[in-house]
Amino acid sequence: MDRRESLKALVLGGVGSSLFLSSCVTDKKSPIVEGDIIEEKEGYGRTPAEEKRDEDLYSKTFFSKEEMATISILADIIIPEDEESVSATEAGVPEFIEFIVKDIPEHQIPMRGGLMWINRESNKHFEAAFNEISKENQMEIIDNMAYPRAFEENSPGPVFFRNIRNLVVTGYFTSEPGFKYLDYRGNTPNVWDGVPAYVLEKHGMKYDEGFLKVAMDPATRNEVMDWNNYEV
Amino acid sequence: MSFQIKKQSTKYDVCIVGSGAGGGMAAKLLADAGFKIALLEAGPDFDPANKEQRTQLRWPWESPRRGAATTRPFGDFDMAYGGWELEGEPYTQNGNTEFAWFRSRMLGGRTNHWGRISLRFGPLDFKRKDFDGKGDNWPIGYEDVKPYYDKVDKLIGVFGTKENLPNEPDGFFLPPPKPRLHELYIKKGANQAGVPMIPSRLSILTRPVNKERGACFFCNQCSRSCMAYADFSSSSVLVKPAVKTGNVDLYVNAMVREVLTNGEGEATGVSYIDKDDLRDYEIKAKVVILAASACSSARILLNSKSAQHPNGLANSSGVVGKYLHDSTGSSRMGFIPQLVDRERYNEDGVGGMHLYTPWWLNDSKDLGFTRGYHIEYWGGMSMPAYGFGFNTQALKEITGDTSRNAYGTGLKKDVKKFYGATFGMAGRGESIPRKENYCEIDSNTVDKYGIPVLKFNYTWSDEEVKQARHMQDTFEEVMHNMGAVPLGDKPGKETNYGLENPGKIIHEVGTTRMGKDSKNSVVNEFNQAHDVPNLFVMDGGPFVSQADKNPTWTILALAWRATDYLTEQLKKGNV
Ligand SMILES: Cc1cc2nc3c(=O)[nH]c(=O)nc-3n(C[C@H](O)[C@H](O)[C@H](O)COP(=O)(O)OP(=O)(O)OC[C@H]3O[C@@H](n4cnc5c(N)ncnc54)[C@H](O)[C@@H]3O)c2cc1C
Ligand code: SF4
Numbered sequence: 041m042d043r044r045e046s047l048k049a050l051v052l053g054g055v056g057s058s059l060f061l062s063s064c065v066t067d068k069k070s071p072i073v074e075g076d077i078i079e080e081k082e083g084y085g086r087t088p089a090e091e092k093r094d095e096d097l098y099s100k101t102f103f104s105k106e107e108m109a110t111i112s113i114l115a116d117i118i119i120p121e122d123e124e125s126v127s128a129t130e131a132g133v134p135e136f137i138e139f140i141v142k143d144i145p146e147h148q149i150p151m152r153g154g155l156m157w158i159n160r161e162s163n164k165h166f167e168a169a170f171n172e173i174s175k176e177n178q179m180e181i182i183d184n185m186a187y188p189r190a191f192e193e194n195s196p197g198p199v200f201f202r203n204i205r206n207l208v209v210t211g212y213f214t215s216e217p218g219f220k221y222l223d224y225r226g227n228t229p230n231v232w233d234g235v236p237a238y239v240l241e242k243h244g245m246k247y248d249e250g251f252l253k254v255a256m257d258p259a260t261r262n263e264v265m266d267w268n269n270y271e272v
Numbered sequence: 273m274s275f276q277i278k279k280q281s282t283k284y285d286v287c288i289v290g291s292g293a294g295g296g297m298a299a300k301l302l303a304d305a306g307f308k309i310a311l312l313e314a315g316p317d318f319d320p321a322n323k324e325q326r327t328q329l330r331w332p333w334e335s336p337r338r339g340a341a342t343t344r345p346f347g348d349f350d351m352a353y354g355g356w357e358l359e360g361e362p363y364t365q366n367g368n369t370e371f372a373w374f375r376s377r378m379l380g381g382r383t384n385h386w387g388r389i390s391l392r393f394g395p396l397d398f399k400r401k402d403f404d405g406k407g408d409n410w411p412i413g414y415e416d417v418k419p420y421y422d423k424v425d426k427l428i429g430v431f432g433t434k435e436n437l438p439n440e441p442d443g444f445f446l447p448p449p450k451p452r453l454h455e456l457y458i459k460k461g462a463n464q465a466g467v468p469m470i471p472s473r474l475s476i477l478t479r480p481v482n483k484e485r486g487a488c489f490f491c492n493q494c495s496r497s498c499m500a501y502a503d504f505s506s507s508s509v510l511v512k513p514a515v516k517t518g519n520v521d522l523y524v525n526a527m528v529r530e531v532l533t534n535g536e537g538e539a540t541g542v543s544y545i546d547k548d549d550l551r552d553y554e555i556k557a558k559v560v561i562l563a564a565s566a567c568s569s570a571r572i573l574l575n576s577k578s579a580q581h582p583n584g585l586a587n588s589s590g591v592v593g594k595y596l597h598d599s600t601g602s603s604r605m606g607f608i609p610q611l612v613d614r615e616r617y618n619e620d621g622v623g624g625m626h627l628y629t630p631w632w633l634n635d636s637k638d639l640g641f642t643r644g645y646h647i648e649y650w651g652g653m654s655m656p657a658y659g660f661g662f663n664t665q666a667l668k669e670i671t672g673d674t675s676r677n678a679y680g681t682g683l684k685k686d687v688k689k690f691y692g693a694t695f696g697m698a699g700r701g702e703s704i705p706r707k708e709n710y711c712e713i714d715s716n717t718v719d720k721y722g723i724p725v726l727k728f729n730y731t732w733s734d735e736e737v738k739q740a741r742h743m744q745d746t747f748e749e750v751m752h753n754m755g756a757v758p759l760g761d762k763p764g765k766e767t768n769y770g771l772e773n774p775g776k777i778i779h780e781v782g783t784t785r786m787g788k789d790s791k792n793s794v795v796n797e798f799n800q801a802h803d804v805p806n807l808f809v810m811d812g813g814p815f816v817s818q819a820d821k822n823p824t825w826t827i828l829a830l831a832w833r834a835t836d837y838l839t840e841q842l843k844k845g846n847v
Binding site for chain 2: 239
């Protein structure tokens with residue numbers, strides 16, 4: 041789903057839509073109307089300077105084709121496709137990594153150096169670049185990095201692996217398929233009425249009776265507050 | 273480029289510098305009263321409902337950096353145009369000072385992304401010297417400010433509960449939202465440790481207070497500023513209606529350099545640089561109100577030098593810039609094993625904690641420090657952004673889980689399993705204002721507009737360090753009681769118990785403090801400069817002491833009180 045579609049879903053997607061509109065609109069002059077959300081143009085609220093910076097970064101390329109291929113292989117080993125969800129490459133993780141190393145330049149040397157290191161390992165043991173060796177041989181190199189012996193924990197391979205794993209995981213779980221897999225439910229207009237009862241019960245918790253008497257009541261939440269009988 | 277100074281022909285009743293909490297409040301009230309206002313703001317125009325500026329309800333993948341804090345210090349979607357460093361606008365430090373100065377340059381200033389924690393100071397907070405002999409008392413007491421807190425509550429809106437606690441005055445509260453699950457867990461542990469936890473007090477509309485602003489729809493994103501205007505941002509809640517009256521001329525991208533004066537030592541207006549054409553302009557007004565934030569207003573005064581005011585304007589006391597103080601802060605993260613693999617539901621709630629801990633040891637005299645702190649909490653199933661899932665392996669080890677899913681489906685499952693199980697506590701405390709902590713003009717350095725910049729001088733005393741130690745001990749005790757695991761090492765003496773550098777809590781105040789005696793204070797109890805009767809300061813500068821309560825509700829209340837006084841003076845023709 042592209043962004044436009046997802047925004048449309050936000051407004052048209054059942055519960056969200058009606059709550060959204062009724063919660064925001066207390067009269068006609070309310071700043072929000074349905075069209076505002078649906079007709080959204082590109083962009084994510086950048087200032088002109090930020091927009092220019094993004095454009096500059098997009099216009100540059102950091103990783104070579106070979107490097108991107110290695111990143112993709114690693115990304116899909118770290119987060120593979122399975123019965124529940126898509127792989128890292130399908131979720132756009134390599135593109136995210138290409139962008140983030142330009143955006144946060146401190147990532148550049150560790151990433152490039154790590155990729156060099158992998159190729160050196162590969163050449164040493166299998167006499168070919170990492171991208172060209174068999175899956176089994178690739179896994180052998182990766183296992184050495186991912187499950188190092190204690191004394192090697194802070195040597196270049198394992199350190200690089202932990203770094204790229206962080207980027208792959210964060211790139212995946214901040215993508216749309218990642219959210220789906222995580223089963224993230226927020227970022228949608230709603231009416232918060234506390235932790236669902238069955239969850240409270242499972243955790244052996246309950247709300248204080250006295251508090252419930254004064255807590256926000258979904259039934260009156262759109263009515264303008266009246267202070268007439270309020271005493272401090 | 274011509275360097276001729278452009279003069280505006282209009283003479284305004286009042287010129288207000290800065291559109292944050294204080295400036296917005298003054299603009300709204302004075303515009304409603306029918307005065308002609310010039311409101312000058314160094315940043316661009318801003319409206320949270322403007323599609324081009326909106327970040328609310330955006331998804332992390334809409335940002336190519338997934339919300340990382342590369343250009344905005346609190347992340348891509350945070351609504352602050354600014355940060356700790358501004359391009360071309362440096363500040364300097366003296367010796368071993370490490371002061372951090374957060375500036376937000378936009379209509380509404382820092383109120384577009386602030387935490388909305390809206391606490392009244394209590395009776396004790398205005399008279400701390402009577403209690404511990406340190407610092408100074410305010411020239412006013414709670415009873416003087418109470419009516420204004422009441423008005424601010426009703427105009428702007430704040431939720432909370434009446435608790436009848438000493439020194440934590442109740443107000444006109446909108447109904448509070450129910451606590452989240454991790455907050456219930458923390459409460460259990462806190463109560464066992466004798467630490468109270470009560471509904472938080474945030475300026476978020478759980479019910480509308482008027483027809484112009486909508487009710488909160490629980491997106492947890494007040495830091496992005498609300499397009500329904502359901503949270504308090506000065507831009508949408510004060511400046512917008514003020515401009516609507518037709519009495520306000522809004523000048524954006526107008527960087528004020530100095531206050532202008534005449535031969536009699538009265539203020540006559542301000543001079544500013546238009547950031548678009550980089551020319552100098554002048555605005556004439558009967559009254560000048562500085563509300564550019566505590567340090568910016570001090571800077572403007574110190575830069576307003578003349579033969580009559582060789583130390584800067586309103587500074588015959590030499591106190592402008594002195595007594596700068598910020599809240600203390602120290603924090604700890606933890607992990608709640610009972611929340612591993614938790615049930616999914618939308619847990620966003622309002623844009624902030626639903627429960628907090630007010631200071632509970634006012635009567636203790638044997639703590640080794642005399643001022644208190646409150647505790648703020650975060651946690652739950654919040655929206656992932658850049659950094660999410662980093663070091664999942666380390667979390668697993670804490671739980672004693674030895675399955676080594678370094679990659680693959682196992683890793684993916686682990687990330688999912690641990691989502692929403694971490695939380696944090698942050699103490700925010702009162703420090704003791706001292707003359708030795710101050711900002712001054714660094715005459716060797718100018719910003720890109722040629723305006724001399726501020727230099728900071730600030731160190732913590734033993735009191736603040738001991739307070740931070742107490743915070744850390746409390747955090748551990750609460751975590752222990754609730755069955756949580758504190759993460760990382762407990763900050764010890766070598767790091768001052770995690771005490772943040774001054775400025776980091778962004779509650780810097782005190783630089784133009786109020787008082788009865790013009791020899792040791794800058795303004796009187798109505799925020800009016802002792803030396804210059806038609807000059808007022810309405811930001812955090814006039815604070816004598818910053819309680820452990822966050823400052824903004826008090827900035828707003830004092831600005832209202834000062835504006836009432838000013839209105840009377842204007843009507844009487846005294847200024
Ligand atoms: C992340 C964060 C969270 C916070 N959370 C809380 C909280 O929960 N509760 C609380 O009480 N407080 C909180 N604060 C603090 C709160 O934001 C400030 O106390 C409040 O905004 C101060 O209001 P002000 O009017 O003094 O200044 P500001 O809001 O800073 O506004 C000053 C305005 O003046 C403008 N200006 C500055 N210099 C010039 C110049 N030379 N010429 C023209 N214009 C100028 C600026 O651009 C700005 O718009 C928080 C702050 C931050 C950054
Ligand atoms: S939490 Fe409520 S008030 Fe805050 S931004 Fe979301 S909808 Fe607006």
